[in-house]
Amino acid sequence: MLILGPLGFIAPWVLTALIALPVLWLILRAMPPSPRLIAFPGVALLRGLVDRQPVARRTPWWLLLLRLAAVAALILAFAGPVWKPAPQDDADGPLLVVMDAGWAAAPDWPARQARAERALTEAAAAGRPTALLLADGRHQGPLAFQPADSLLAGLRAAQPVAWTTELPEDPATALADLPSGRFSALWIADGLDNPHRQVWVRALTEAGSLTVLPPASPIRALxxxxxxxxxxxxxxxxxxxxxxxxxxxxPQGTPRELARLQPGAAQITRGVATRPVAIDLPPELRNRITRFQIEAAAHAGAVVLADDRVRRHKVGLVGAADRQAEGQQLLSPLHYLRRALAPSADLVEGGLGDVLDTAPDVIVLADQVDLAEVDELTGWVEDGGLLIRFAGPRMGAYDALADEPLLPVRLRQGGRDIGGALSWGDPRALRDFDGDGIFAGLSTPDDVTVRAQLMPQPSPDLSERIIAALSDNTPLVTQARMGQGQLVLFHVTANAEWSNLPISGLFVQMLDRLIATARTTPVEAQAEDREHPFWVPETLLDGFGRDQPAEGLAPVPAEALADGPGPDHPAGIYAAGERRMALNAGGGFELATWPGAQLENRAEAAGRDLKGLLLAAAALLMALDALGSAALMRGRRLAAALLVVMMALPSPPVHAQEADEQGALNPELVRAADEVALAYVVTGDERVDEASRQGLRGLSMVLRQRTSVEPGEPVAIDVNQDELSVLTMLYWPVTDNQVLPSPQAYLRLNHYLRSGGMILFDTRDGDIAGLGGPDMSESLRNLAAPLEIPPLAPVPDDHVLTRTFYLLADFPGRWQGQSVWVEAPISSEAVASGFRHLNDGVSPVVIGANSWTEAWAMDDDGSYAFPIGRGWEGEQQREMAYRFGVNLVMYVLTGNYKSDQVHVPALLDRLRVEEELAP
Structure with a gap:
């Protein structure tokens, strides 16, 4: 490349053509040879005549200037001019391209790949040995330096990972096979610090020159x-x-946005802003959350998967068993606790030892004393558990009550009878809760009273431990800390024997407040659980924060999960027994620094290509030349010249990225809407996708031949990216290894179904004899579970689909004999009339297993791509398959027009009335 100040030329040898400009000037200015003077007497008769359209003897200077400028613009354009080109690496030795591949590199991954590809292409042109290091923690051993063009395929297939960037521990080992020559390195960084980054920066700067490309967008993690x-x-x-x-x-099981959480005030440390985000949601809504995600962020660090720490608490109930008689169950304390806690917590009932084995977050003891497992229960509380105890007759009569452990206060034996038959006083009401206490904001109903209670022994810290009291300031609920856990005591029973509090709504609210303060099982405790030394991955994330099936991963040791996600245990949900733990990629980070390295300005890295502008200028100059020539001709062919000018003016280029930013649709989708093209879902299986394309192409040909519908070429649909609203029908082949769509894709699919679209699911496993594919019923259930699909039933004999265009009794494809499922009738009246109310009578889904596209498929030569049956019977089956396809498309396009006969009498009556009223 030739650099002239801020201007560079990729092909500077083309500039030698500028030497021809002076020669061209002389040629254009050249005069024709002088005419010979021959005396001819007849010329005297022409004297006095004036030529109304004289021909110029010489081309005007301004027209010459336009033409020369146009030629010069073309020469400069083909020389590859670049404004402020990227600094050229003058090293001729080996090149190392380091690409950070952690989650922070995902937002602009295509741009990173493009920059690395440009570096490899330039190195291949210069013949430099090159190595590519993807910093995802998987590379071990020395780097192999090889021809740069051999690395392009691996670069294009690379993807970011769902953990932080991880470099090899020892740069010396990785660079052991470094060839001789002037070494240089290009580091495409994600901007985050990591344990071995400084060592690598020092090693690369000492070995040669290091250029660092920092990230273009801010880094955000959750x-x-x-x-x-x-x-x-x-x-x-x-x-x-x-x-x-x-x-x-x-409620229908479709993933969608349930709430929007606003971050709090920022705390900035060394250029990194940290904001708290409170999960202030009702328990029933909070327990349904599966993930938190930063809005408009598409990387694993922006996603927090919800696990047992966010979801429902596990509460163990320990008390006397319920009596068997239904009327006596109301006397059981556990009955009221169960009714109060079930909506917001997972309940475990049994003996204290059994409950402790389930590792609950909260344990509730209803009138229990003299516990055999007191030592184990004490250790559980000290490790962070919440123990809630309720008083009762057994506790009040216990002779060693003053020495009972695991109570927030020491109690007196016997209790206090406030409103009983042998007492002189009246039942006590509740005192208003303190404004800064755990029950702050809850109202105390006037009808909630207490008739009996257990009284505490006086102590200096008694008032500090009372969190709820009666109107006479005696305690109703006391609380105390014990290690990392809490002890809470209700001084009344958990049933209505001593108080009507358990049958009030306040009882539920108080328990919810207490359980909300309980710590869920910490990750450290889960990792140290001796019963579950291994954790099995259930759902994983890729680098872009999308759900991926957990395939090919062995159970992970508990101690490995404590180190965070890595190559052997990516971010995702891991299970051990009944527990679920989320391993999330995001977290706190520090920004990287690059001592001794040269930072490349991403905005100016590629320079500005001036070729397009110069070509446009040359075209404009040529158009002006044509217009000037027309003016010299005094208007002749002026209209034609203006037309040439209009056609020569270039239109501004529209890049795909700019079109996407403006919200433009995929051109194929625009064509699908314009031509009523049939669409199919891309599965990733090339054989299945090609069969889908050929099948819909064959059906489109049949539709053009037999009906007024004229579909265009089929359209391939990526449900994770493409807009579906312009489609009429979507064919979805089900495969056994198909990746589930993202939550956003399911939102679009459900909107598509609700707005009148239809999906034809084809499991393609209708060959019961075994010649076809495997059973896809499980794959279909997993694929369609998040979709809003109404109840389904086999197609009835009177369904519109059987007579939309052809009269059909069966719907064969390559296979036959399997039921086809559509939306079930919604009432007996609907069964009798065949009338459906949803989507103008069109079922939102049709499910079958007959592999219809293979029956419809035609190759580019117009021949059938797949065999069907034998001889005439096979051709007859193919014909019936085409007829089903025609019926299906007509059914989607026209709705229930053939089943709408119930309205015919009303329409005729209306026409008759209008005719009678007509003048």
Missing amino acids: ALEGGESPALRLTSSDEAAPVVLAIGPD
Whole structure:
């Protein structure tokens, strides 16, 4: 490349053509040879005549200038001019390209790949040996330096990972096979610090020159903080405060946005802003959340998967068993506790030893004393458990009550009878709760009273331990800390024997407040659980934060999960017994520094290509030349010249990225809407996708031949990216290894179904004899579970699908004999008339297993791509398959017009009335 100040030329040898400009000037200015003077007497008759259109003897200077400028612009354009080109590496030795591949590199991964590909292409042109290091923690041993073009395929297939960037521990080992020559390195960084980064920076700068390309966008990560009240922490390299989305299934099971959480005030440390994000949601909504995600962020660090720390607490109930008679169950304390806690917690009932084995977050003891497992229970509380105890007749009569352990206060034996038959006083009401206490904001109903209670022994700290009291300031609920856990005592029974509090709504609210303060089982405790030394991955995340099936991973040791996600245990959900633990990629980070390295300005890295502008200028100059020539001709062919000018003006280029930013649709989708093209879902299996394309192409040909519908070429649909609203029908082949769509894709699919679209699911396993594929019923259930699908039933004999265009009794494809399922009738009247109310009578889904696209498939030569049956019977089956396809498309396009006969009498009556009223 030739550099002239801020201007560079990729092909500078083309500039030698500028030497021809002076020659061209002389040629254009050249005069024709002088005419010979021959005396001819007849010329005298022409004297006095004036030529109304004289021909110029010489081309005007301004027209020459336009033409020369146009030629010069073309020469400069083909020389490859670049404004402020990227600095050229003058090293001729080996090149090392280091790509950070952690989750922080995912947001602009295509741009990173493009920059690395440009570096490899330039190195291949210069013949430099090159190595590519993807810093994902998987590379071991020395780097292999080889021709740069052999690395392009691996670079294009690389993807970011769902853990932080991880470099090899020893740079000397990795660079052991470094060839001789002037070494240089290009580091495409994600901007985050990591344990071995400084060592690598020092090694690369000492070996040669190091150029670092920093990230183009701010880095943002989300993490979950434990404690008494779990919350999120948003960490970012800028001061923006994006909204955090809480995503989970709606009542129909479809993942959608359930809440939007606003970050709090920022605390900035060394350029990194940290904001708390409170999970202030009702328990029933909070327990449905499956993930938290930073809005408009697409990487694993922006996702926090919800596990047992965020979801419902596990509460163990220990008390006397319920009596068998239904009327006597109301006397059981556990009955009221069960009714109060079941909506917001997972309950475990049994003996104290059995409950402790389940590792609960809260244990509730209803009138229990003299516990055999007191030592084990004490250790559980000290490790962070919440123990809630209720008084009762057994506790009041216990002779060693003053020495009973695991109580927040020492109690007196016998209790206090306030409103009983042998007492002089009246039942006591509740005192208003303290404004700064755990029950702050709860109202105390006037009709809630206490008739009996256990009284505490006087002590200096008694008032500090009372969190709820009666109107006479005697305690109703006391609380005390014990190690990392809590002890809470209700001085009344858990049933209505001593108080009507358990049958009030206040009882539920008080228990919810107490359980909300309980610590869920900490990760450290889970990792040290001797019963579960291994954790099995259930759902994993890729580098872009999308759900992936957990395939090919062995159970992970508990101690390995404590180190965070890595190559052998990516971010995701891991299970051990009944426990679920989320391993999240995001968290706190520090920004990287690059001592001794040269930072490349990403905005100016590729320079500005001036070729397009110069070509446009040359075209404009040529158009002006044509217009000037027309003016010299005094208007002749002026209209034609103006037309040439209009056609020569270049239109501004529209890049795909700019079109996407403006919200433009995929051109194929626009064509699908314009031509009523049939669409199919891309599965990733090339054989299945090609069969889908050929099948819909064959059906489109049949539709054009037999009906007025003229579909265009089939359209391939990526449900994770493409807009579906312009489609009429979507064919979805089910495969056994198909990756589930993202939650956002399911939102679009459900909107598509609700707005009148239809999906044809084809499991393609209708060959019961075994010649076809495997059983896909499980794959279909997993694929369609998040979709809003109504109840289904086999197609009845009177369904519109049987007579939309052809009269059909069966719907064969390559296979036959299997039922086809559509939306079930919604009433007996609907069964009798065949009338459906949803989507104008069109079932939102049709499910079958007959592999229809293979029956419809035609190759590019117009021949059938797949055989069907034998001889005439096979051709007859193919014909019936085509007829089903025609019926299906007509059914989707026209709705229930053939089953709408119930309205015919009303329509005729209306027409008759209008005719009578007509003048």
